[in-house]
Amino acid sequence: MTFQELILALQSYWVKEGCVLLQPLDMTMGAGTFHPATFLRAIGPEPWCAVFVQPSRRPTDGRYGENPNRLQQHFQLQVVMKPSPLDFQDKYLASLKAIGIDANVHDIRFVEDNWGSPTLAAWGLGWEVWCDGMEITQFTYFQQVGGMECRPVMGEITYGLERLAMGLQNVDNVYDLVWADPPSGRVTYGDLWAQNEREFSRYNFERADVVHLREIFDHSEKSCLSLLEDHLPLAAYEEVLKASHAFNLLDSRKSLSVSERQRCLLRVRSLATRVAGAYYHLREALGFPLIQKGECSV
Amino acid sequence: MRTHRDFLVEIGTEELPPRCVDSISLDFKNQLGEQLALKGLSFKSMTPFSTPRRIALLVHRLSERQSSRRIEKKGPLCKLAVDEKGLPNEVGLGFAKACRVPFEALTRMSTREGERLLHRAEQEGQLAVALLPEIILAAFQKLYLEKRMRWAGEEHSFIRPVRSITVLFGKEIIPVTYWGVSSSNMTAGHRFLNPRPLKITTPKRYEKILKTKGFVIPSFLERQSLVLKSIQKQTEEGSEKVVVEETLLSEVTNLLEWPCAYRCHFDSRFCELPEEVLISAIEHHQRSFPVRSLQGTLLPYFITVSNIPSQRAEAIVAGNERVMRARLADADFFFKEDLKEPLANRVDALKEVSFQEALGSMFDKTLRVRELCQYLAKQVNEKMPEVCRAAFLSKADLLTQMVNEFPELQGIMGGIYAKANGESDPVALAIREQYLPRFAGDKLPTSQEGACLAIADRIDSLVGFFGIGKIPTADKDPFGLRRAALGVLRIMIERAVDVDLKALIIFAHSLYKMHKGEPEVLFQFMMERLKFLSDEKGILPTVFNAVMAKEPTRPLDWQRRVEAVTVFIHLEEAEALIAANKRVSNILKKEAKLCGEAGEVRPALLKLPAEIMLAEKLKETRKEIARYYEKNAYTEAFKGLANLRREVDRFFDTVLVMAEQTELRNNRLALLGELRAVFSEVADISLL
Structure with a gap:
């Protein structure tokens, strides 16, 4: 499964589950949680379900394109549902099935994780989801956002697309991921983002x-x-x-x-x-x- | 008729935090037991079950109804309710009616006011079926949960979302609704091995049904031993061993419903990394178990315990190995990079690392800790040139990439890097040991330098946090100050670091140049911790109070006194001497009000043989025990005091303290004053 097929499969799965397919916000941000479709829509009683990819920037994580696992920009696929459905976990597990992760072959585990964002005055409880020991998803029930109690609670699922894809494609280096594989020739993650990582690492650490x-x-x-x-x-x-x-x-x-x-x-x-x-x-x-x-x- | 049935309650949840499972399970058992007792429902025993997805309790032979109660209701006086012929009047009939019995069913009782009517009956207890819903809800509501959460639109909170409630009394479903869920006889099996809902036929069959149909081992202990067994199965007998860390074992057990271990491998070149790094990567980050040779060397294997017997084991192994490879490759890179820059060169950059808002940077802290170490070295009278060097380097590892990635290795990496940078062994060891003890019952620093650094680091934090008002409350201690205080006391006492705590706090306070914060408040806080420590060691409260009356400020000295008093109270002479001291103490208290200070004993005024002998013996004893006090040999001192018993007894038997002649009286009071002083040197014996 190529990187782009992964995105498409997850998006269409969640669209079938009733999510609105949104687009990334055209601004720089640290995580999909900062997207107004998460942060603002988590506030108040109005129901809301959406799925979207958000490029997420962590300037200090840059490694000049030299580390096989670390990036200053990565892609998060974000799913938010409010109120959180009673079968949210089951829906999530079915989404893994949709991308070819068989829970009777792979070891899927929900490992306690308490999430908090000091800048957003937000916190929630949930898990990091492990697949064969690799963290592939953050799963959170928001309790407070912008200092306000969440009533009802919004559930948030954040897939780390690179990690998920590395497991699926069985590669050790993120730059070796196949993003697309058209007849005209294979396009890797490195083809698309290696230079970006090198330049922005310099920018983040030296030039900004x-x-x-x-x-x-x-x-x-x-x-x-x-x-x-x-x-x-x-x-x-x-x-x-x-x-x-x-x-x-x-x-x-x-x-x-x-x-x-x-x-x-x-x-x-x-x-x-x-x-x-x-x-x-x-x-x-x-x-x-x-x-x-x-x-x-x- | 049935007299009892087995009873089952299960709360089915989404995955619980593994560290909480045991405590919730225990609390649920206590709460439900308490509620059943409160309602007078008896049972034989309880069996708790817990997995990541359920907390359950099987109550064996719960009685069908409350035991019947004998009711006695006092009625009016007979002379008011019955006429001479023994027939009831309106009052008598009224009472019978109120009791809902015919008048003839009433009996009589005699009281002080005269004979009264009495209604006596057995009231049948209520049926358990009727009481159980209320009991279950009360137990749910009373559960103590560390961190609650809500989900969806549900009002009631729990530690993770609740998905089912299973309640069976025999075969009967007891209806309750809570957390938006209504009870049934259905529960969930293993998430993947049997995802269909399971029907529980009877409470007794709960465990068996889960095990055989559900692929769930509901008993924690059984699951834990299965985890162990499956780990053993993955090790080569005769050439390998797995040292299983207890907390990790219980955490892993609470992450699984159906344990299944896999053996994984990593590149042996990583074995050159410090062992602590490998252990941390395997245990802490990957929740797996390291494999060692029989000699104890780490081997390039680890055992991971999964939740399923995979149809393709190699997939689970490959996944885990990939994660480990990436983590160890990072660690290897960090280690080599970190070694390029000696710790000493990093200290200056600590100016950019926050210690705590309003308390400045880690660099500021480093300088304070160094001064404290110097102070401590002087106090314990040891030449420790290394301790100041260790203090100066102690926080520098916070700036290494390794500690940034493996924060649990702070201190440990500092020690490793210090050694690699060519620092002396005592410096490296002190840096390594500075955070010991990390938890209650943990080991203490082994070197004197390590002990001093550990004390200095904590005292600095305590003084700082108290200074900005971050004082722990009954239920909140976010900075772990209680643990820090206990750590300081334990090191001082158990590692025999003899320091005046009060003076140390005042000195530490002066280093902050803060105007706020009363050193006295912190000192009192720490002395209260001493009480905690004392209870834990099983020291009698009276002994504790007797020693505290002397307001000791050196924890080690406190410990020695407590030990001495504990020995003393078991001496044959103790009882009489304690009694005498109470007497002396009372007399002096009373007389101090009347006559003021008694002054010194004047030998010329000693008339009676008993008082002369006491005075002489006292003088002799004081000389003898002065030597012991000098050496802080309090136990020996007490043995010396015990020798006074005969003279003290004789004095009280034959001498009248309150003599009519003022001169004589005052002299005797002065003698008692001396006696009391000599006894109160170590502890206030009159409080025992």
Whole structure:
């Protein structure tokens, strides 16, 4: 199964399960959880089910394309369902079957994992799912997002596509993964992303303009607050994402002192919390429109 | 008629955190047992079951109904309720009616006020069937759960989502609904080996049905021994052994319902990595078991225990080997990279590592810990040039890639790298041992340098966290300060590091240059830990209090006193001397109010033979035991004191302390004062 077939198979499986097929957000972010279709939609009583791939950036994980397992950008396939279905685990296991993982051949295990994101003021409980000892998925029941209790609870499944594919294709080096295998010739993960890893590792660690990043951070914060005053939580949230990524880059450039780093984290957290509150109130003012429309009543 | 039936309750869940399973299982047993007792339902015994996906309890021979109760209800006085002929009037009939019996069924009892009517009856107990739903719900609600969660739209929380509730009383389903789930006689089998719901016919057959049809071993102990057996099966008898770590074994057992072990291999070139790294990768990260030669050397194998007998074992082996290969390749890379930069060169970069918000960086901490080590070395009067070097390097391994990837190896890697950098053995050992003891009952640092560094590191953290108000509460101790305090006390006592704790805290406080935080609060907190330690060692509370009355500030000294008093109270003379001391203490307390301080004993005023003899013996004894005090040989000192018994007894038998002559009286009080002082040197004996 090629990398792209893996994406297609998982997407069509979850679409059949009732998820809306969304697209990645066209912004830099650390994980699919930051996508508004996860973070914002987890807030409030409205039902919501979606599946999408999100390129996820972890600047400090860059290894100049030289490590077979580590990337500064990887792909997450994100599934969110609210309220979390009672058979969420079974649905997940059926998705593994759909990509050819037979649970009577492979050792699938749900291993306790408590997830928390200090910047998003969010936490949840669940598992990392192991397949033959390899972590392939994060499985989380959100308890709090943006500092707000999740009622009902959103369930989140995050597939680490590279790891999953490495197991499926039985390769030891991520760059050897077959992304596509058309008649015109095989395309590997390396063909597509090796140069990207090399360049962005240099950018993240050596070249990112620290002075400018600080400006971005300060400016995003200011702009987020002013957008909130104007009751534009969606636009305000994009400023949170900008600030968060600027913070991650400042971190990989090692340009933050200890106390500064802590302060910046708290600043992003405070913005995320405010946006969450504003989003909730706005949806409330609209009468939580998806409740009336959705067939899953809460 | 049936008098009892077996009873089963199972909570079926999504995968529980393995560390919690045992404690929830035990708690459920206690709670349900308590609720049954509360309702007067008796049973023979209980068998708990637990797997990652269920907590269950089989109650053997639960009684069919509450035992019948004898009811006695006092009625009105007979003279008010019955006429002379013995016939009831309105009052008598009214009471009978209230008791719902004919008047003739009432009996009489005599009381102080006179004879009264009495209603006596056996009330039949309620049926268990009627009581069980309430009992089960109460037990569910009372379960103690460390971290609760909610799911879907469900209001009630549990530790992971609940998927089924199975309740059988004999063959009968007891209806309860909780966590949005209604009870039935169905449960889930193994997730993959038999995913269809299973019907439990009777409580007694629960275990058998799960095992034979469900591919689930519901008994923890049986599953654990199967895990062990299947591991043994994968090792070469006669040339290999597996040293199974207890916590890992129980964790793995609670990750599985149907254990099945596989033997995996890794490239033998990785055997050159430090053993601790390999163990950490195998045990901690992969929840697998390392294989050793009979001589104890690690071999390039590990045994993983899976949840299924795979139709293609090689797939599970290949997957696990791939993960191990990637992890060890990383570790190998980190190790070689880390060695390129000596620890000493990394210390400066600790300025960029946070110790704790508001408490500065790890570099600041390093400097404080070094000063504390110097202080401690001076206190214990040992020349330890190495301890300051060890302190200076102690946190540098936080900046190595290995510790970044394997945080559980901090300290251990520091020791390994220090040695590789050419630091001396004591330096390397102290760095390695600084985090010992890591948990209750863990081993302590073996070297004096390691002990000092371990104390310094913890005292610095304790003082810092107390200074910014992060003081542990009854149920919250997020920074593990209780454990840190206990660690300090254990090291001081068991490794005989004789230090004044109060002075140490004050010194550590001065290093922070904080204005906030009372050193006294921390000192008291630590002395309370001493009480905990003391209870754990089985020291009598009276002995503890008697020693604490002396307000000791050196934990080692405290320990010596406690030991001495414990020996003393078993001496033949102890009882009489303790009594005498209480008497002396009472007299002095009373007289101190009347006459104030008694002053010194004046030999010329000693008149009676008994007081002269006591004074002489006292003088002699004091001289004798002074030598013992000098050496902190408190037990010997007490033996010396025991010799005073005869003189003390005779004194109280023949001398009247409260003599009429003020001079004589004061002199005798002064003598008692001296006696008390000599006895109170080690502990307040009058409190025993």
